[in-house]
Amino acid sequence: MTYISTRGGGEPLSYSETLIEGLARDGGLAVPAVMPTVDAATLEGWRGLRYPELATEVLGLFATDIPRDDLARMTADAYAAFPEEVVPLRSIGDGITLVGLSEGPTLAFKDMAMQFLGQVLEYQLERIDSVLNVLGATSGDTGSAAEHALRGKDRVAVFMLSPQGRMSAFQRAQMFSLDDANVHNIAVDGVFDDCQTLVKQLAGDVAFKQDHRLGAVNSINLARITAQVVYYFWAWLRATDESGPAELSVTVPSGNFGNILSGFYAKQMGLPLRRLVLATNENNVLDEFFRTGVYRPRGAAETVATSSPSMDISRASNLERFIFELFGRDASRVVAAWRELDEQGFFDIGDDLPRLRDEFGFESGTSTHADRLATIRSVHEQTGELVDPHTADGITVARRVREEGVPMLVLETAKPQKFAETIREALGIELEYAPDVRAMLDAPQHVTELPNDADALRAFIAEQALSPRAE
Numbered sequence: 001m002t003y004i005s006t007r008g009g010g011e012p013l014s015y016s017e018t019l020i021e022g023l024a025r026d027g028g029l030a031v032p033a034v035m036p037t038v039d040a041a042t043l044e045g046w047r048g049l050r051y052p053e054l055a056t057e058v059l060g061l062f063a064t065d066i067p068r069d070d071l072a073r074m075t076a077d078a079y080a081a082f083p084e085e086v087v088p089l090r091s092i093g094d095g096i097t098l099v100g101l102s103e104g105p106t107l108a109f110k111d112m113a114m115q116f117l118g119q120v121l122e123y124q125l126e127r128i129d130s131v132l133n134v135l136g137a138t139s140g141d142t143g144s145a146a147e148h149a150l151r152g153k154d155r156v157a158v159f160m161l162s163p164q165g166r167m168s169a170f171q172r173a174q175m176f177s178l179d180d181a182n183v184h185n186i187a188v189d190g191v192f193d194d195c196q197t198l199v200k201q202l203a204g205d206v207a208f209k210q211d212h213r214l215g216a217v218n219s220i221n222l223a224r225i226t227a228q229v230v231y232y233f234w235a236w237l238r239a240t241d242e243s244g245p246a247e248l249s250v251t252v253p254s255g256n257f258g259n260i261l262s263g264f265y266a267k268q269m270g271l272p273l274r275r276l277v278l279a280t281n282e283n284n285v286l287d288e289f290f291r292t293g294v295y296r297p298r299g300a301a302e303t304v305a306t307s308s309p310s311m312d313i314s315r316a317s318n319l320e321r322f323i324f325e326l327f328g329r330d331a332s333r334v335v336a337a338w339r340e341l342d343e344q345g346f347f348d349i350g351d352d353l354p355r356l357r358d359e360f361g362f363e364s365g366t367s368t369h370a371d372r373l374a375t376i377r378s379v380h381e382q383t384g385e386l387v388d389p390h391t392a393d394g395i396t397v398a399r400r401v402r403e404e405g406v407p408m409l410v411l412e413t414a415k416p417q418k419f420a421e422t423i424r425e426a427l428g429i430e431l432e433y434a435p436d437v438r439a440m441l442d443a444p445q446h447v448t449e450l451p452n453d454a455d456a457l458r459a460f461i462a463e464q465a466l467s468p469r470a471e
């Protein structure tokens, strides 16, 4: 299996090569040259597998340049820190089942892919005898998932920028309590956008980037997308039996279109998913796109801070991979759409609009702060269960579009403990933290404060970065 660019340029890459390259050389995103498929008999044969074994099967279709035994070892190690079941399913009534993706170390679904990425990155760096200094900006979940996945690795260091004083106490503790030598928390005197601008400045400085082996593990990373495909297969196999309803729908709380893209890939591969329901919060560029066919990213000023903050996006970086399939894998149409967007601030898929639902099964909806609170309350009243605000956005939209007789899965993307203020607002209760979480919140914190200045950041990285041994 090789990987080509959504913009049609550059040489095809292997799976391992895409890990470190990030963007394709022409600025596009890496996609499988041919989408792998899974037939019904193979799918049935996977029923008895444990999660890491299923992950080896599914990822083996993508990572064809990694020997099977090595892949099996990596999936076992990636999910060792999870409970035995890794991804538990639980019904909350009304034909809705939650798919628990937040059982990992940072209590959000990003651990599912990041833990695997940590394994495969170290493995590949070993193979090519190199090192990588991961530079990123975070406003919460991504940074902590990356740090927990990469901590203690020999060939990777993490430099994670966050806006000083603007993360929740929980998010700060999750990152800053780590004391591994290869994890560098940097609190920038600025807002999240300033952090992102600094990352772009350094990543755009080709000489600096090469000298210091800088890389990224952001949401366009192909290993993350493929690792997320696994749990769609898992959830389908758990929610059906040999005789049961073969088709079911999935609702995905969405931001950058990473998670639901993986569901789309699973469907393309042959998994019987009926609807892929995209749920947004008030930052609903994607709901707008799936309803109207017009994609109009927003500026920072039009992007609002909500109580489901991990979905507060202004543009959806992975949408390009879907557009590529929508346009029949015609890269020139992708390039034309992006040119249109540059010129007029939006593009319009026009006649292709009905295909989003009829051919690809997409549906979408928006959930607001009031919806979130009402859903957290009603789920709690009906089942005694607590759900986090992002999952509540998913449940809100799922309830609206659910079809009689078609089971609906909703992906649980975070644990409520991460968002205690919203739970308090909805239910008037204080959450109890488990002892290990309490210990994390009380642990000493490790963070370097830097001004919002690219040269200060350059100097810090130059001093702390890992460098290749034999040079």
Ligand SMILES: *Cc1c(COP(=O)(O)O)cnc(C)c1O
Pocket: 108, 109, 110, 141, 142, 219, 253, 254, 255, 256, 257, 258, 259, 260, 310, 311, 390, 413, 414
């Ligand atoms: C990142 C995140 C999302 C959005 O996922 P995308 O892949 O960006 O669509 C939703 N919920 C939570 C809790 C997240 O951390």
